[in-house]
Amino acid sequence: MAIVTVQVTTDRQASLQDITERVREVVRRSGVTEGVCTVYVPHTTAGVLVNESYDPTVAADILAALDRLVPAQGPYRHPEGNSPAHIKASLVGSSQSLLVQGGDLVLGTWQGIFLAEFDGPRQRRVLVSVRP
Numbered sequence: 001m002a003i004v005t006v007q008v009t010t011d012r013q014a015s016l017q018d019i020t021e022r023v024r025e026v027v028r029r030s031g032v033t034e035g036v037c038t039v040y041v042p043h044t045t046a047g048v049l050v051n052e053s054y055d056p057t058v059a060a061d062i063l064a065a066l067d068r069l070v071p072a073q074g075p076y077r078h079p080e081g082n083s084p085a086h087i088k089a090s091l092v093g094s095s096q097s098l099l100v101q102g103g104d105l106v107l108g109t110w111q112g113i114f115l116a117e118f119d120g121p122r123q124r125r126v127l128v129s130v131r132p
Helices: 020-030 056-069 083-092
Strands: 004-009 015-018 034-040 046-052 095-101 111-117 123-131
Touching: 004 020, 015 056, 020 034, 020 111, 020 123, 046 056, 046 083, 046 095, 056 083, 083 111, 111 123
Parallel strands: none
Antiparallel strands: 004 123, 015 111, 034 095, 034 123, 046 111
16 A cells, blocks of 8 residues: 555644544555554654543643653754754654554554644644555
C-alpha cells in the first residue's frame, strides 16, 4: 500500500490532536489484516505519540509537563524563537509503530494516537503506512 497523507489543522500553539480514527480508517482501507502501521510526522516542531485518549486532562498534563521541562524562555540560540518546539518534538519523537491485527489497530482500552503540535497553529501532514 502507498503512504497515505492525513492533513491535520491545529488551532493552538501547543496541543495534542487525537488522530486515532483517521489512522484507523487508513488501516481499514489498506486491506491489511495482520501487520504494522507506521505513523510519521515529517515536521521538526511536531511529533506523534500514543497515550490515554479517554480523559482529556491527560493530554493537558503531558503538555504542562513538557512546558516545565522545556520552558518558553531560555538561553536558546536558534534565531526563529521556536527552540522549545524543536526540543519538545525531539523528546516526543516523530513516529510510532503500531500492530495491526484483524484488520484494525491493536491499541489498549484507553489508548489513542496523537499529533503533538508545539509550534502552531499550522497545517500538518501525518504520513501513514500499513504493511503486512
